[in-house]
Amino acid sequence: MLKKYGLIFSFLLLSFILVACGSSEDGKEYKPEFDNEVEGFSFTNQDGETVSLDDVKGDYWIANLIFTNCNTVCPPMTSNMAQLQGMLDEEGIDTRLVSFSVDPTIDDPEDLKEFGEKHGAEFDNWDFLTGYSQKDIESFASNSFQALVTKVDGEDQVTHDTSFMLISPDGEMINRFKGTQMDEVEKIVDYLKAYKN
Known part of the structure; x- marks a missing residue:
C-alpha cells in the first residue's frame, strides 16, 4: 500500500514539473524566472482604440517600454521587436506585442503610430500604448515589471x-530578455515554442 501511494505521489510531482516548465524540441527546459502579476490597465493604442489587460490575457504576450523622442535605446529596441514579430509570424506563433510609452504627455497615438511604422512595426498584433500620466506609468512599470x-x-x-x-x-x-541584444530577443521564440507546445 505504501509503495502504491509513493508511486502516485511521484506521478503527481512529475506532472506538476511538466506543467510548470516548457520543453523545446531539443529537450531543453524553459522555466519561469518570475511570477510578478501585471496590474490591470486600460490605455489607448496608436489607432485611438482602448486596450486593456483583459484584451491580452489568456495567451502569452510580450511587453516593453519605449518613447518616441528617445535618442538612444528605443529605436533599436523597436526594430528588434519588429524582427521578433517577423520571426514569430514565420514560426506560426500567435503572440501579442505591447509597447508602453514612458513619455505619455508627449507621445500621442499619432506619434506612436509614426514611430512604429518608422521601425518596421505591423499593427495587427502590436499595440503602442499611451493615455495615462507620467506617475501612472512609473508606478505601473515598477509594480508590473x-x-x-x-x-x-x-x-x-x-x-x-x-x-x-x-x-x-x-x-x-x-521572463525578461535584453531588448537591445538581438541574440537575447531570439531566445523569446524558443521560449514561446516550448511554453505553447
Missing part, C-alpha cells in the same frame, strides 16, 4: 528599463 521609469522635470529624455517582458496567459511576468 519590476522596471525603473524616471523622467526628470525639464528633461526631454526618460530613463527606463530596456527589457522585453514575457507575460503568461494568467497575466504574470515570467
